[in-house]
Amino acid sequence: MTAIAQPPSVDTPRETARAPHRRASRAPAVLRRALLYATLVALLVVFVAPLLWAVSGSFKERGDIFQTPPSLIPDPLTVENYAALLSTQPFFAWFGMSVGTASIATVVSVFVCALAGYGFAKFRFRGRRVLFAVMFSSLSIPFAVILVPLFILVVKSGLANPWFSLIVPWVAPAFGIFMMQQFIVQSVPDDIIEAARIDGNSEFGTFWRVVLPLLRPSLGALGVWSFLQSYNSFMWPLVLVSDAEQYTVPLGLNILFASENRSYDLVLAGAVLASIPTILVFILLRKQLLEGLTAGAVKG
Template sequence: MVLAGLVVVYVGPMLWAVSSSFKVRGDIFSFPPQLIPDPVTLENYATLLETQPFWRWMIMSSSVALIATIATVFFCSLAGFGFAKYDFKGKNVLFYTMFSSMALPFAVILVPLFVLVSIMGLSHPFIALIVPWVAPAFGIFMMRQYTEQSVPSELLDAARIDGCGEFKIFLSIVFPLLKPAVGALGVWSFLNSYNNLLWPLVIVAEPQFYTMPLGLQTLFAAEGRQYDLVMAGAVLATVPALIVFFLLRKHMVSGLTAGAVKS
C-alpha cells in the first residue's frame, strides 16, 4: 500500500501534466478533475510553437546542459582520480572542505557567486550558465569513491613502469574503468543543468539566452497564467532528458549500484 501510494504521488502529477496539455485552458482545473481530455485538442502545442521561441529555449538548454555534462564528467573524474590515488599535502583538508560545501543551500552562495562571476568577467549568459558547475562537490565525491573501489593501484604502478605519463594513465586506463560512474554522473549532471531555474533567473537578462525553465516561467508569470501553454511546453521539454536517460540508463544503474554487493 505504501509503494502504491508513492507511485500515485510521483506518477500522478506527470499524468495530469500530459493530460492537461491536451485540454483547453478552462478544463485544466475543472472539478471533478478528468484524466482523459474531452475534447482532445492540439491547439496548445500549435499555439506554443507559433507564438513562443520554444525551439530556441530547447536548443539553449540542451546545449548548455550537454557542454556542462561533458565538462563535469571530465573534471570530476580527474579530480576524483587525484583524491583517490595521490597523496599530497593538505589532501584531507581540501577534500573535506570541498565535501562540506554540499551542506550549504544554494541560496546562501547565490549572491557571492554572482559577484564572483561578474568580477572574473564570466557574466556572459552562455559562459555563466556552464562554468560555475563543471566541478560540483557531489560529482568529485562520487568519482573518488568509485575510483578507490574499481581502479587497482597495482594497475597504475604497472603502467608507470611501462613508461606511461600520469595524464595518459588517466585517459587510457582509469577513465575507461569509470564508465558506470560516468553514466550515472552524466545523467545527474544533465538533468541538474537542464532543469536549473534559479541561477538562469539571476544571470540571464536577454530573452535570446532564455533556457527552457526560464522560458516556461515567463509563460507562467504572464498575465492570465497560461497554464495550457506551460503544460504543453513541459511535456515537450522532457524529450531531451528522456533521450539522455535511455542512452545512459545501463551505465547509470551500474554506477548507482556499484559497491552494493561485496565481492
C-alpha cells in the same frame, strides 16, 4: 509371485506438528510481499500521476484543464496549445539554450570530477586531507549563499555571456568529485595503475587509457545527475539572464505561468516538451546509472 502390499505411510508426530508451523510461517511472508507490492504500486501512482495529468492537460483547451470531475482523456483533443506555444513564444531558443548549456556542462563536469577524484584517490601529496575536507564541506553550503558573490565575480570578470556563465557553476561540483573518488578507491586497484606506469604511460595517459574506461558505471550515474542539475536550474539563470531570447526552459515557463492571464495550457505543453531530454538521458544511460548507484553495495 505375489506382490507384497506396502503399509500406508503414516506421518510421524514430529512431521505432523511441523506442517501447521510451515503454513503459519508462509502466511506472514506472503502478507509482507503483498504489502510491499501495494506500497510500490501506490508510490508509482504518486510519481506518475502528475506526468499523466500534465500530458493530458497539454492536449485540452484551457477551460477544460481544471474541469470537475477531472478527466484524464482530453475531450475534445487539441494540439492548439503546442502550436500556440511554438508560434507565440521563442520556445526553440529556450530549448536550445537549456539543452546546449546542460550538455556542455555535463561533459566538462564528468571529465573534471573524474580527474579530480583520481587525484584524491591515488595520489599522496601534502595538504590532500585538508583540501579534500574543504571540498567535501562545501556540500553543506546552499547555492543561494554563494549566488550573489558568484554573480558579482562573473559580471566583474566580463564573463556574463550565458553560454559561459550558465555552465560555470556545474563544472566541478563537490558531490561529483566525492562520488568519483569513492568509486576509484573501491574499483581501481593500484596494481593496474603501477602496471600502466611501468609500460611507459604518462600520468594523464594512465588516467585516460586505463582508469577512465573502468569508470563507465559511475560516469553514467554522474552524467545523469549533472545533466539534471544544470537543465533544471532556475535560480542562477533568473539572476543572470535578462534577454528573453536567451532564457532557459524553466525560466521561460515560469514567465508564462507568472503572466497576467496564467497560460496554464502553454505551460503544460512546454513542460511536456521540456521533459523529453531528461527522459531520453535516463533511457540512454539507465544501465550505467543503475550500475553506478549499486557499485560497492555488494561485497564479494
